[in-house]
């Protein structure tokens with residue numbers, strides 16, 4: 001039998017891995033490792049983890065790497081004794097994203113910092129494997145217009161959106177009734193309001209099912225991550241918010257579902273392991289092996305129940321933001337980033353995250369998204385407002 005991991009007849013796909021030192025970035029490189037010859041890592045972009053990046057340079061030999069700032073670039077230049085172009089800052093990440101030889105950019109920088117490099121990749125005609133949900137949350141209509149203009153593919157990496165994408169394949173759009181995003185519920189699923197008040201950053205970043213970066217882990221604990229995913233899904237699948245529902249599914253086996261008008265629900269299931277969704281995005285329309293352990297169906301106990309928006313009100317803010325439209329989702333996203341950062345630094349209580357985001361949203365009148373500058377302006381304004389609100393609370 002032929003060795004399925006040898007792809008001598010398939011030209012390798014050039015990848016830019018943006019956010020290579022993070023959870024999604026490292027998992028992407030594991031999928032690459034698992035499929036020798038199938039992918040070529042052309043460029044990497046990271047933040048400040050110079051040591052981690054150095055090891056990746058040694059192993060994958062990219063042509064170009066980028067780090068968050070000049071200091072990190074100087075440190076890398078001192079020690080990276082190999083022929084690689086080293087750049088830095090947002091310009092550097094844009095260069096890595098659009099580098100010659102890149103066929104697809106894996107967009108996995110965390111937060112709003114991922115938006116501009118992803119846009120650069122789209123404008124340079126690169127396909128996108130999108131983990132950075134903030135790109136669509138902040139600038140959905142603009143990004144979709146740019147995607148259309150460039151004629152590139154946008155493949156979801158978020159496991160829920162990957163599941164929806166897979167469950168839509170082979171079905172007619174007019175038969176769709178709605179989509180159902182699953183949420184594991186995070187570490188405080190059954191916690192009382194008083195327990196939530198006393199949650200520490202350490203506890204909030206210990207997700208029971210997924211191993212992720214700190215920001216998204218806190219968002220999972222507040223259910224804001226699900227809210228951001230509702231907005232992402234609305235843009236990605238062109239759906240009204242009424243067509244998108246959320247169910248709590250603590251086992252995190254069903255990654256999301258599509259409901260059709262005949263009462264059928266099509267779901268995608270697998271172990272909670274991001275390598276599956278990453279592999280599907282970077283190899284679509286093929287499926288490749290990626291190291292995800294098989295799902296054993298015997299003895300599976302799958303539960304589904306309604307989210308408790310009284311204890312986890314951040315989810316409702318996301319529906320408010322998508323209904324308001326324009327700059328409001330970008331404002332929600334920026335206020336959340338500042339509030340989560342404040343919480344992780346010990347300047348804000350866990351349950352005050354909601355108050356900061358809703359306070360900033362209340363002060364904002366949504367404007368239509370005329371350009372990327374409109375988005376960045378709203379983002380800057382919301383960050384200042386959120387920081388000011390945290391100071392008054394502290």
Ligand SMILES: NC(=O)c1ccc[n+]([C@@H]2O[C@H](COP(=O)([O-])OP(=O)(O)OC[C@H]3O[C@@H](n4cnc5c(N)ncnc54)[C@H](OP(=O)(O)O)[C@@H]3O)[C@@H](O)[C@H]2O)c1
Nearest residue numbers: 019021022023024046047048049109110113131132212213
């Ligand atoms: N983790 C998951 O399972 C998962 C699932 C679905 C979607 N996502 C989304 O994927 C994105 C990444 O999540 P993650 O969990 O992988 O986060 P993470 O572990 O915190 O990693 C973030 C990555 O972004 C880099 N970075 C941060 N700021 C940067 C900047 N200004 N310039 C360049 N690079 C920068 C970090 O670099 P350094 O570490 O070198 O500083 C790191 O490589 C997020 O948008 C998240 O919502 C994640």
